Amino acid sequence: MKKNYTFLIALLLSFHLYAQDTFSIIAVDPATGEVGSAGASCVDGIGAFGGLIDIITDIIPGRGGVNSQAYVCIPNSNLASAIEQMEAGLSPDEIIDFLVNNDNCNSQNFNPAFRQYGIADLDPQGNPRTAGFTGNLADDFKDDIQGATYSVQGNILLNETVLTNMENNFNNTDGNLADKLMAAMQGANFAGADARCLDRGTSSTAAYLVVYQATDAPGDPTLRLNIEEMPFGEEPIDSLQILYDDFVLSLPDNSLENNVRIFPNPVSDQFQVLLPPATFISKIEVFDMSGKQVYLQTQFTGLDTGEVIDSRSFTKGVYFVRITSPQKTHTLKIIKN
Structure with a gap:
């Protein structure tokens, strides 16, 4: 059963076309062929653009996905280039090399050292591959972490705990890919995970979670949860969890x-x-x-x-x-x- 939820609280405030997304994860499940992504950011006015979900992540069902964040263009031309290269058969490492050497965000006049990427895919034999990149000019604290099936990355973070908590929750959660991605987001559910939201007492202002099954059509995922923007001081990861629990309880198997x-x-x-x-x-x-x-x-x-x-x-x-x-x-x- 497919579920598409949108929680819309679009605050039409000033919006800066940079530093979109602060912490995110992209992952694959070799056993099922699922590909998923989740992330959050503290950016006022992001609701006017429909939230983060269509700005910083894109997925090819059954193959893999890319998260492209930090000083991105809108629309995100580097994300589009990365997906084109994935479709052409490049590996995650090769895609990173291509993006660094062929930055396509000309409207910003920024160089690749400002960017951040996370990529996970399945090779032609179904084996997982991952890669990440954090430019040295992205805003601190910044880093990326890769495992066999996932890449976690973030910038403008309170500290490294954001990423290590996300990774630990992902690895130590039983369940399907969606369960693990939701748990990863809970790992960053504390004030100032995105340092810009520390004074608000929240991790971020917007959050999302998307999972494609291998048989899903492009643009039509099995699960798409999008918290476009929360009012000042309200936690978007809590709202994301509510939507996720609603999705789980709506599944036909109630065992x-x-x-x-x-x-x-x-x-x-x-x-x-x-x-x-x-x-x-x-x-x-x-x-x-x-x-x-x-x-x-x-x-x-x-x-x-x-x-x-x-x-x-x-x-x-x-x-x-x-x-x-x-x-x-x-x-x-x-x-x-």
Whole structure:
């Protein structure tokens, strides 16, 4: 079931045609052929342009995708060039080399050292490949991190924790590619992740998440969540999570194992156990690695807000959340930071 949501709060304020997007992730799933991207930024007036989603990311279903950010043109000509090169068969590393040597953002009169890119694709044999680039003139703090299936990048960040949290959440989250991308975004859900939003007490002003299945047509993804722009002081990643939970609960398979969700994971102070509305749960338990029960809640019915569990007393390590319904028991792993 395809879902396309748009949360529109377009504040028609002045908008600078540079530094679009501050932290983002692009990733592929070799097992399913899915390609996805997620990101956020603190830019006033971005809602007038429909948010970030169509400015800084583009995806070829079943093949790969590119995130192009920092001092971009609108429309993003370098992003278009990167996708053309991917279609022509270039690898992520080759695409980066092409972009550095053929910067196409002439209207800005900026050189490639201002740019930032993240690329992930599947080669002709279905093997994942990734590459990233951060120019030395992009705004600090800036960096990019690559794994086997993903590239995480950011600029104008509070510090390196933004990127390492995103990477850790992506790698330590069970589930499909969309689950992992949403978890990565939660890793940056703190005040000042984009340093420009520190005084507002939010990570950013706009956020998005998009996932294409291998069989999706270009421009028609299975999942497209777009928080165009939030009012001053309201957190867009929270709104993105609400839309994502709504999407998950709308899926036709309402079995317990496919619809129970825990976020954030890894866990800091508290986490939520989300279930389909009106799902009766006999008990929710949390066990540490030794099998000791550290939490118990009985007679719980699934609500939109889910069950909030305070984990501040938990020591760092791996825990197991066991959810028991009248029909069956389902166990999920969480990591306490």
